[in-house]
Amino acid sequence: MNIFQVAYKNLLRRKTRTLFTIAGIMLSTWVLVTLLGFNRGYEQSLNENIEGMGFQIVLTAKGCPYEAATLMLKGGTGLRYMPEALVRDVAGRAEVAAATEMLMHAEFDPNKGENGGTIVYLGIDPQTYPALKPYLQFNQGEWFDTDSAAEVVLGYEAAELEQREAGDAMLLPGSEQEFKVRGVLKRTGTQDDGMIFLPLKSAQNIFHKTGQLTMLGLRLKQDVDQTAFEEELYTLPDVQVVSMAQVKNTILSLVASAKVIVLSIAFIAFLIAMFGVLNTVLMSVFERFQEIGILKSLGALPKDVFQMILIETTLLCALGSLAGIILACLFSGFSEMAIRYLLPFAPNGSLIIIGWPTLLFAFSSITLVGLAGGVYPSLRAAAIRPLDSIRSAE
């Protein structure tokens, strides 16, 4: 027998209390792992979404910059339009490496989901758009040949929702014309998955927006000073200049306050774990006052008693954090669903990314914080005089 076994058996004495303490630490660890995973996942997904746009700058009709940012990332209703002529000369400027014109349209589809939903259509130029989005690959088929063909390309999720494959025909809302599904894209994890792409001219015709655009996407040449170029674009009338870097910063600044709350909750989780452990172990030391004194009269040194109580604390913390980590991993999908429901904007991709560094940090920090909570009770136990405990029994 060794001191570890003695400590372990001490924990078994009050099984319910031990279980509740472990449950407390487990919940704290769960919260910590989920919040740290969210902290990492949200930013990473946002970066991927913005990089997935393929543009450095987007020109939209004048309006609220936040609305424009949402349009970029999510698609949306209440869209504003600008004339093609207004932005066409921008596409031809020397600083621009590639440009593509787009017309977005959102339509309510009563057949989408249980209560209906919005379907986002994007009219694109098949000559320029694919070059700016090289990561878009096809499961079936290919891009349409001309910008006025009666054809569509479906994003991965859109194809699943519409139950269409390449070669199928489909009717678009408000149009009597039958469109042929020319291709189905592979999953990208971006907003493109839910999109229905069609040639720009066809989109302008069926949505009655002839000569109008929602966006112009620009990629600049490598040595161009982006900030200076954006400054020049600001002089254009009735055009909103949205830099993707700005979009990211805008969203990150919007969620910065949420992050402060997240980290505060994580800190509270730390404190709950620490005080939970302190309370449990201290109670256990008080209850075993006599017994600890007897151990000392049998030859246990103060350092032995300190070590024994600290081992009990370590076992509680290690088991609790391990259980919390398992719980956080098992229920990360559920947590992500809840976060998506609560947040006004959540990028596509994994919102909670739990990696080994997160797990190791959560395990070691909760265990260390719990141990810190166990130091005071351990010192109290080590200071018990055998004589006092024997007298208390008389």
Next chain:
Amino acid sequence: MPFIAAKNLTKIYTRGAEKIHALQQASFAIERGEIIAVTGASGSGKTTLVNVLGCLDNPTSGSLTVDGKIIFRDKLKLSETDLTKIRRSIFGYVFQKFFLLPTLTVKENILLPAVFQPGLRANAARLTEILQMLGLDKRANHLPGQLSGGEMQRTAIARALINNPSVLIADEPTGNLDSRRSAEIKNLLLELNQKQKLTIILVTHNPELAKIGSQTLELKDGIIQ
């Protein structure tokens, strides 16, 4: 030179302004293998004497020598750690209330003192010997709650013996037992004394048990009569 020599041992407790002389100028000698019975009325200083003798407490003054080693000398106070180190190398303790750990089996309770002395951890042969000697070999894996009072006290005695102490201090070892179990413990102590040549210091109210002592220290108001 006697195995244990006490000279003018005095213990004074202070309670507020009041000074309580729990032990006054106690001087005596104990030879190796002797049984000493410490008797007296409640509050006479019996427990104070064995606490000082067993290094659970420092005396206020006086000196104590065990096996030629000076444990206490006038005005020299030992720290808690030093007291423990001396205690565990010389003494084994048996208490009236057994103080067995409820979650540990008989075997584990007996091994408890060895847990805190690394050199003795693997002493399985000593455990088997003690279990057989005290008739606990069939109860080795039982929990204290499954034992009779006599078996619990025998377990406590076995625990006191596991580290091969030179002196066994038993404070009212039959205080919680009926007459049949008390006689059983008395015989066991006699057997340990005769077979192992163990020095035993026995605090008791029980005149029958006191009779096994080769020397009796009777205390009254902290003074040996």
